[in-house]
Amino acid sequence: MRFRAKIVDLACLNNFSRVINTISKLTKTCTLRLTVCKLYFILSDKVANGGASMWCELCQGNFFDEFQMEGVAAEHNEIYLELVPENLSRALKTAHSAKAVKIKLTNKHCPCLRVAVELPSLSSSSRIVTHDIPVGVIPRRIWNDFREPTMPDFDVSIYLPVLKIMKSVVERMKNLSNFIVIEANLSGEMNLKIETDLVSVTTHFKDLGNPPWASEDGCQSSAQGRNLESMAEARIDIKKLQQLLAGQQVNPTKALCNIVSKRIVHFILLHEDVSLQYFIPALA
Amino acid sequence: MFGRAIHAIARISDEFWFDPVEKGLALRSVNSSRSAYAYVFFSSMFFQHYCWTAVSDPCHKEKELSLPCKLIVKAVLPVFRCANVLGRNVEKCSISTSPSDHHITFQLLCKHGVVKTYNLTFQECDPLQAVFAKHMCPNILKVHSRLLADVMIHFPTSQEEITLSVTPVKVCFKSYTEEDTDFSRTMVTEIHLSPEEFDYFQVGVDSEVTFCLKELRGLLAFSEATGVPVSIHFDRCGKPIAFSIEDVLLEASLILATLCEAQKEADSQERCCPQQWGSSETHPDKPSGDEPNSTDISKHPQRDGNAPTNPVAKQEVKSIPRVTGRDVTGRAGTATAEAAGEATEAPYQKFHSLFFGAVSYKEKDATGHTFQSLATASDTEEDLGPLQSSPVL
Numbered sequence: 133m134r135f136r137a138k139i140v141d142l143a144c145l146n147n148f149s150r151v152i153n154t155i156s157k158l159t160k161t162c163t164l165r166l167t168v169c170k171l172y173f174i175l176s177d178k179v180a181n182g183g184a185s186m187w188c189e190l191c192q193g194n195f196f197d198e199f200q201m202e203g204v205a206a207e208h209n210e211i212y213l214e215l216v217p218e219n220l221s222r223a224l225k226t227a228h229s230a231k232a233v234k235i236k237l238t239n240k241h242c243p244c245l246r247v248a249v250e251l252p253s254l255s256s257s258s259r260i261v262t263h264d265i266p267v268g269v270i271p272r273r274i275w276n277d278f279r280e281p282t283m284p285d286f287d288v289s290i291y292l293p294v295l296k297i298m299k300s301v302v303e304r305m306k307n308l309s310n311f312i313v314i315e316a317n318l319s320g321e322m323n324l325k326i327e328t329d330l331v332s333v334t335t336h337f338k339d340l341g342n343p344p345w346a347s348e349d350g351c352q353s354s355a356q357g358r359n360l361e362s363m364a365e366a367r368i369d370i371k372k373l374q375q376l377l378a379g380q381q382v383n384p385t386k387a388l389c390n391i392v393s394k395r396i397v398h399f400i401l402l403h404e405d406v407s408l409q410y411f412i413p414a415l416a
Numbered sequence: 417m418f419g420r421a422i423h424a425i426a427r428i429s430d431e432f433w434f435d436p437v438e439k440g441l442a443l444r445s446v447n448s449s450r451s452a453y454a455y456v457f458f459s460s461m462f463f464q465h466y467c468w469t470a471v472s473d474p475c476h477k478e479k480e481l482s483l484p485c486k487l488i489v490k491a492v493l494p495v496f497r498c499a500n501v502l503g504r505n506v507e508k509c510s511i512s513t514s515p516s517d518h519h520i521t522f523q524l525l526c527k528h529g530v531v532k533t534y535n536l537t538f539q540e541c542d543p544l545q546a547v548f549a550k551h552m553c554p555n556i557l558k559v560h561s562r563l564l565a566d567v568m569i570h571f572p573t574s575q576e577e578i579t580l581s582v583t584p585v586k587v588c589f590k591s592y593t594e595e596d597t598d599f600s601r602t603m604v605t606e607i608h609l610s611p612e613e614f615d616y617f618q619v620g621v622d623s624e625v626t627f628c629l630k631e632l633r634g635l636l637a638f639s640e641a642t643g644v645p646v647s648i649h650f651d652r653c654g655k656p657i658a659f660s661i662e663d664v665l666l667e668a669s670l671i672l673a674t675l676c677e678a679q680k681e682a683d684s685q686e687r688c689c690p691q692q693w694g695s696s697e698t699h700p701d702k703p704s705g706d707e708p709n710s711t712d713i714s715k716h717p718q719r720d721g722n723a724p725t726n727p728v729a730k731q732e733v734k735s736i737p738r739v740t741g742r743d744v745t746g747r748a749g750t751a752t753a754e755a756a757g758e759a760t761e762a763p764y765q766k767f768h769s770l771f772f773g774a775v776s777y778k779e780k781d782a783t784g785h786t787f788q789s790l791a792t793a794s795d796t797e798e799d800l801g802p803l804q805s806s807p808v809l
Contacts, residue, residue: 219603226570255612261570264604 133211133269135166135237138198145233148195149224150381151188151406156217157379158186158410163270163278166201166211169193173217174278183413184372187281194405204272211237212270212278215245223247223263231258243267281411284398286390287364289345290316292399293337295387298324299377301335306370308333311415314373314389314397315365318342318358326370343388364393366414376410384408451673452631456638458666553649553658554620555582559613561639561646561661567607568636571629575605577675580650580657581624587611592626592675615645623652626675635659635670642666650674 139145155162155173165172171192177185192199203209227233227249234248244264251259270278292298301324305312309326316322320340326333376399390398392414399410443456512521522534567589571578577592590606611617639646639661650657654676660669 222572222603223605253609253613255610257610257612259610259613260608262606262608263570264606266601266603 133204133237134200134202135211135235136198136200137192137196137235139195139233139235140197140231142228142230144195144197145224145227145230147405149221149227151190152217152221152224153381154379154408155186155188156221157375159184160218161214161216162186164213164215164267165278166203166213168201168209176277177281177411177413182369182372184369185281185411187409189407191405208272208275210275212272212275213237213243213245214268214270215265219263219265220245220247223249223265226261227251237267238264240264243269281409284390284392284396284411286398287358287393288316288318289343289388289390290318290320290322291341291343292387292389293322293340295377295380295383298337299374299380302370302374302377305333305335306374310370311367312370312373313365313367314391315363316340316389316391317363318360321363323363343386364391366391366394366397366412367416368397368412368414372412376412452628453671454631454635454669455671456666456668553651553655554618555623555648555650556616556618557582557587557614557648558616558645559648560615561636561644563613564646565636565640567609568629568633570605570607572603572605575629577626578629579624579626581622582619583622584619585611587614587617616647621652623650625650625653625655625657627657627672631672632659632670635661635668638668 139148151173159175163172163174163176165174169192171190173186173188173190175184175186177183201209201211203211224233224247229252231250231252233250234246236246236248238244238246243266245267247263247265249261249263251261253259302312305324305326308331309328311326313325313327314322315325320338320342322337322340324335324337380401382403384401384403386400386402388400390400392398394414396414397412399408399412401408401410442458443454445454446452512523520536522536524532524534526532571589571591575591579590579592581588581590587609588606589609591604593602593604611619636646642661642663644661644663647660647662648657649660653674655674656671657674658669658671661667
């Protein structure tokens with residue numbers, strides 16, 4: 133099992149750092165899946181995460197100048213690692229002006245991801261900062277736990293409002309309540325509601341637009357004959373929503389959410405090189 | 417600037433000594449486990465107006481004593497909070513002491529006629545001063561504080577200790593993890609620098625010293641404000657490391673104890689630990705391979721000594737017998753009482769003890785003295801017989 137990669141371009145490095153920062157805001161530990169062409173950050177929907185799950189996909193070619201990997205076996209040419217994204221984020225945080233960043237999988241005392249940042253310095257030889265981030269190797273028998281989640285049979289799919297506005301609304305609401313209700317309809321209207329004994333607050337968004345999903349033999353059937361005005365709603369943990377929104381540092385190219393009434397809310401955030409899917413289950 | 421110094425000192429301990437002398441004002445602080453000592457000296461030129469009068473002590477006839485006193489940092493810190501804001505608003509700051517009612521007054525004259533006056537009480541106390549022969553260190557590095565700050569930024573703020581290892585061709589700072597930490601959870605960071613990055617680089621002996629980073633950050637912030645380069649003096653592991661800045665107007669130094677590898681020093685452990693100190697620093701009953709011990713294994717007779725065991729609150733500083741003079745039975749009583757206090761400092765036992773001497777102004781030039789024992793303060797009643805030696809700086 134080998135892995136080694138190198139980033140030389142500063143823009144790519146900053147981009148990668150941003151992705152890692154977003155991931156680190158969402159979860160404490162996650163799974164990193166490495167394949168020949170892609171990297172995936174996966175969080176599976178175990179109870180420990182509060183049922184939330186995440187799937188983030190990057191194309192390695194968009195970030196790394198060099199990327200070599202050898203999986204556990206020839207026919208399973210993939211590596212699954214468990215890591216704390218906060219560590220990786222910290223290692224990259226001070227690499228703003230780096231000449232190059234190399235990431236390598238090593239196994240000294242224990243498996244580690246060694247991030248070596250080469251920084252420019254006043255003298256002829258550069259400064260090298262090495263961070264050894266401990267990782268856990270996930271055995272092949274449980275790789276099945278980390279499959280790509282299927283698109284749920286949603287009732288409503290709607291584009292999200294401008295994330296900055298949504299974020300500040302949710303942050304204010306977070307002070308008042310632990311749960312938030314997201315409801316939306318196929319006419320481009322979305323409401324964020326909280327309700328406590330003392331107060332209830334609703335923020336209305338309209339003219340958001342609904343993404344046109346190509347109908348594939350009946351899988352969107354629940355959305356098709358649906359009344360355009362009727363709202364699909366789900367009550368979710370407000371903290372998870374706030375974490376998702378707070379972690380976004382750059383405006384995504386496309387941001388939308390799919391709501392399965394009273395079941396789950398599926399957020400999809402697409403950037404040029406990265407796609408992030410986040411599932412928050414609905415609570416009673 | 418003064419405020420920044422207070423902030424730096426605040427990182428070390430909760431109290432500090434405020435010590436005006438003829439040439440200037442000295443601030444000193446020692447941390448609770450005696451493993452760090454900070455000293456900032458503002459020469460009288462730093463102040464617009466500096467007036468120091470000696471208080472003559474009736475019992476000591478011609479001797480002139482200055483007024484060393486101890487202040488609680490938390491009380492002084494608010495005075496100098498927001499150092500940036502201070503620079504803009506405060507036009508003048510005056511500090512005056514009134515020995516009769518044990519008050520120090522800080523008066524900030526701010527813009528728009530606002531005057532803030534802070535009256536703080538102090539405790540009279542002889543300060544401790546670390547004895548550390550900088551000129552005897554084989555390794556000296558001098559570098560601008562900006563470089564050190566750039567290096568430290570890579571370590572997480574929660575990082576307690578870091579190791580500096582040098583050879584003539586490279587310098588490396590790495591995060592220190594204790595032997596029993598779970599490597600599968602902790603992130604380890606290492607930074608390699610080339611000697612060319614230092615303004616002055618002298619490595620006499622390859623060494624690896626481990627010291628507390630948190631305390632250093634305070635001094636680094638202060639030195640960045642002053643813009644003066646930082647000098648680092650150190651030796652092999654176990655010996656203290658000193659970070660200092662020196663300038664016409666002020667000088668500051670931070671002396672930190674360093675961790676000492678058990679294996680190398682185990683054989684010398686017995687030699688240095690006076691038996692009657694009981695459970696003090698070195699735990700002679702512990703197996704030597706267990707954890708790094710803090711004994712000083714000095715080969716040079718001048719650098720003997722152990723840290724004082726009495727807590728800072730006590731005004732006396734007991735004298736510590738030299739390595740050879742272990743038979744000070746008269747002091748056994750006090751020693752055991754203090755040993756109990758010492759036992760609670762178990763986690764810090766690993767740190768090499770610093771060498772403290774009571775500061776006495778009449779003995780400034782006694783540097784060549786081979787007895788480096790701590791002296792009792794001048795007002796102690798105990799007569800310690802032949803082993804008491806004069807205070808040494």
